[in-house]
Amino acid sequence: MIQFDQVSKRYPSSDQILKNVSFSINAGEFVYVTGHSGAGKSTLLKLIAATELPTSGTVLIANQNVSKLKPSAIPFLRRRFGLIFQDHKLLYDRNCFENVILPLRINGVSEQEAAKRVRAALDKVGLLNKEKVMPITLSGGEQQRLAIARAVVSRPSILLADEPTGNLDASYAADIMAIFQAFNQVGVTVIMSTHDALGMSADQNRVLHLDHGQLTENPFMQKTLNLNTTPAGSFSS
Amino acid sequence: MSTWLNHHLQAIRLVLSRMRANLLSTFMICLVIAVAMCLPSLFYIGVDNLSKLTNHMKSETEISLFLKLDVTSDNIAEIDAVLAKNIAISQYHLVTKDDAWQQLQAKSKDNQNISSAIEQLGKNPLPDAFFIQAKSTDPETLETLRNTLQSIPGVEQAILNADWAKRLATLLSIGKKLIFFITALLAVVLLVIIGNTVRMQILSQKDEIQVSYLIGATNSFIRMPFLYAGVLYGLLGGLLSVLMITGIIQTFNYSVMEISKLYSSDFSLNLLNINLYLTIIGLAVTIGWVGSYLAVTRAISAIKIS
Numbered sequence: 001m002i003q004f005d006q007v008s009k010r011y012p013s014s015d016q017i018l019k020n021v022s023f024s025i026n027a028g029e030f031v032y033v034t035g036h037s038g039a040g041k042s043t044l045l046k047l048i049a050a051t052e053l054p055t056s057g058t059v060l061i062a063n064q065n066v067s068k069l070k071p072s073a074i075p076f077l078r079r080r081f082g083l084i085f086q087d088h089k090l091l092y093d094r095n096c097f098e099n100v101i102l103p104l105r106i107n108g109v110s111e112q113e114a115a116k117r118v119r120a121a122l123d124k125v126g127l128l129n130k131e132k133v134m135p136i137t138l139s140g141g142e143q144q145r146l147a148i149a150r151a152v153v154s155r156p157s158i159l160l161a162d163e164p165t166g167n168l169d170a171s172y173a174a175d176i177m178a179i180f181q182a183f184n185q186v187g188v189t190v191i192m193s194t195h196d197a198l199g200m201s202a203d204q205n206r207v208l209h210l211d212h213g214q215l216t217e218n219p220f221m222q223k224t225l226n227l228n229t230t231p232a233g234s235f236s237s
Numbered sequence: 238m239s240t241w242l243n244h245h246l247q248a249i250r251l252v253l254s255r256m257r258a259n260l261l262s263t264f265m266i267c268l269v270i271a272v273a274m275c276l277p278s279l280f281y282i283g284v285d286n287l288s289k290l291t292n293h294m295k296s297e298t299e300i301s302l303f304l305k306l307d308v309t310s311d312n313i314a315e316i317d318a319v320l321a322k323n324i325a326i327s328q329y330h331l332v333t334k335d336d337a338w339q340q341l342q343a344k345s346k347d348n349q350n351i352s353s354a355i356e357q358l359g360k361n362p363l364p365d366a367f368f369i370q371a372k373s374t375d376p377e378t379l380e381t382l383r384n385t386l387q388s389i390p391g392v393e394q395a396i397l398n399a400d401w402a403k404r405l406a407t408l409l410s411i412g413k414k415l416i417f418f419i420t421a422l423l424a425v426v427l428l429v430i431i432g433n434t435v436r437m438q439i440l441s442q443k444d445e446i447q448v449s450y451l452i453g454a455t456n457s458f459i460r461m462p463f464l465y466a467g468v469l470y471g472l473l474g475g476l477l478s479v480l481m482i483t484g485i486i487q488t489f490n491y492s493v494m495e496i497s498k499l500y501s502s503d504f505s506l507n508l509l510n511i512n513l514y515l516t517i518i519g520l521a522v523t524i525g526w527v528g529s530y531l532a533v534t535r536a537i538s539a540i541k542i543s
Contacts, residue, residue, distance in 0.1 A: 083452060093444075109240075110239065
């Protein structure tokens with residue numbers, strides 16, 4: 001589904017961020033991207049979401065070469081993804097409902113259908129009763145859950161989360177992780193970057209470990225980091 | 238198809254709610270458009286009506302043929318025969334010096350000064366005259382005809398009464414050119430004003446636009462609400478302008494009709510000039526669209542780079 005072949009990325013006037021990275025991710029996988037900060041985790045996710053293009057090498061998303069896509073085709077590629085950012089990127093001038101409905105508006109879903117789907121998405125992240133609340137009044141964990149609702153409302157097949165638990169304390173982080181696990185269980189591919197080993201939970205998950213821009217698929221880490229942070233609540237979809 | 242329709246409906250709804258939230262500034266921009274459209278339109282209405290008036294005058298153009306004072310009735314009969322043969326003349330009639338004299342006396346009966354002045358003259362100073370209606374109203378043809386008539390023996394003077402109408406027509410054509418340039422200049426001003434207004438709106442929506450791009454919005458999706466805003470500004474401004482023009486014409490019409498009455502004419506300014514109104518609204522909408530398109534295209538590429 002996602003294939004990287006000898007991908008390098010270099011920004012003008014900076015060191016090489018990614019060096020010859022090759023991997024492939026199949027549909028339905030749950031993949032962690034780990035590494036120290038500055039290792040290139042965010043850049044890797046941006047390359048997948050086609051918000052950045054590789055300097056060399058090929059990125060294939062559903063057998064399409066991202067570098068060769070016409071600029072007008074890129075928005076449609078992005079709609080396959082649900083994007084979750086470390087800083088949420090919520091819009092603070094409108095309430096929760098209006099935040100979550102944005103991707104559906106972009107997809108041209110009718111208002112009635114959209115309202116149903118927004119409520120379903122808010123329900124999944126446990127924010128149904130906060131529909132009319134302004135995001136600024138929510139706690140950090142709630143804001144991140146709202147961002148997840150916005151990412152999943154258009155039913156993407158791939159969730160890309162850039163350090164979603166980075167700014168949260170442990171119990172909130174566990175909530176968020178449980179939500180991602182629940183989506184993965186119903187077949188959504190989840191790719192999540194984290195610099196913090198505590199974020200990772202179940203042992204079946206695959207880890208892409210980045211070290212100074214180079215990929216080391218790290219079986220050692222996979223075995224040793226069996227820290228079981230089973231979530232408090234269970235979210236079924 | 239339904240996706241396309243939903244995008245448009247959403248954009249319109251979004252624009253209307255933004256306008257409702259900023260009623261005063263929306264009104265201000267519409268007022269600016271209305272006033273800017275109003276100025277050349279009023280000028281146009283003035284020139285247009287004047288030129289209609291001169292057309293009206295031209296159709297009454299006649300040539301006055303004054304004969305020499307010492308012509309005999311034989312001479313008059315000869316001239317009459319010449320005029321009857323000329324194919325450029327549609328009709329003519331003779332006013333003899335005696336008829337003219339009687340008419341003058343009859344007309345001045347009411348006015349003491351003039352009638353006493355006429356009495357003091359003692360004898361009739363007026364010449365015999367032919368009043369000729371030409372078939373053509375074309376100024377050049379008329380001029381040729383006048384020259385021909387002037388050269389008939391026994392004719393003192395042939396006077397073409399259209400000279401002032403010709404001058405006025407030239408002045409009016411200058412006026413029309415002026416209107417064109419004023420309209421063009423004001424259109425540029427409106428483009429800049431609307432473009433700037435839309436640019437400010439885009440900047441205030443910068444976060445939303447950035448997030449929208451990240452989650453798969455196309456350029457046209459981002460552009461659409463702003464284009465609708467420009468078009469709506471144009472439409473509302475155009476309508477307001479039509480309203481203002483109608484009001485102004487109405488006020489003018491009172492005075493115009495009073496003057497017309499003095500000239501025993503029923504001339505008045507036309508209130509319902511549908512073509513003009515449609516042109517105003519169409520032009521305003523086009524300017525709104527182009528202004529916002531330019532602004533949004535520039536602003537979007539700036540936002541994408543950042």
